[in-house]
């Protein structure tokens with residue numbers, strides 16, 4: 496398991512931004528999804544130690560989250576104030592030195608940033624800014640990176656480049672994507688859906704894999720997903736099949752958003 500969040504609560508100005516939130520994320524690529532105001536930013540702020548929770552506990556790879564060293568955890572925030580005149584290559588190199596593993600050349604190559612290596616942040620397009628910020632979280636290959644809305648303001652090519660890097664590095668760097676929209680990454684390992692500071696759903700392992708297929712509904716309210724034998728058994732037992740519909744992760748999310 497990558498991350499275990501237990502009973503996490505945080506109130507801001509009497510609003511329960513997170514209200515007793517418990518969920519788990521697996522190693523690999525995971526999503527923390529939720530509409531605006533669901534508590535995503537509050538969660539990522541807690542993870543980066545910008546704010547403290549009122550109560551609860553988060554463990555990453557079995558350790559209290561605050562025990563992770565700077566080289567073990569990376570962040571790319573959606574809204575970042577960045578020194579305008581620092582060059583892309585120089586910045587990534589400096590981050591590598593701070594993290595004790597300067598693999599900035601590899602990161603520039605993976606995220607295809609060669610063209611803007613000598614450019615300053617203020618000279619970058621919105622898409623390149625986002626790609627650069629996401630790339631900076633991966634410098635030094637931390638154990639986990641939290642990416643806040645990594646796909647906002649990026650075109651399809653940049654999105655594809657980022658996804659390919661996430662997939663390529665998935666066994667080295669665990670990726671947690673925090674977003675209000677679901678972007679279909681080739682294969683994700685877990686996700687949690689938040690709404691109004693609460694957990695609406697937490698899909699992992701077989702539950703997540705079972706999301707692509709079909710759902711059979713019976714007249715007594717029984718629902719069977721992806722199990723033909725069970726459906727036959729229920730029909731033979733006298734239950735009436737009402738409908739069979741395709742299910743997908745997208746439709747699961749649509750029903751709950």
Ligand SMILES: Nc1ncnc2c1ncn2[C@@H]1O[C@H](COP(=O)(O)OP(=O)(O)OP(=O)(O)O)[C@@H](O)[C@H]1O
Pocket residue numbers: 507508510511512513529530531532533534535536537538675
């Ligand atoms: N500093 C604050 N003061 C007052 N209320 C806050 C503060 N921070 C968060 N909130 C409230 O807590 C709730 C959760 O906010 P949060 O920013 O974590 O949600 P979010 O899911 O990141 O939303 P968005 O997608 O719009 O960024 C919202 O109702 C928000 O108004």
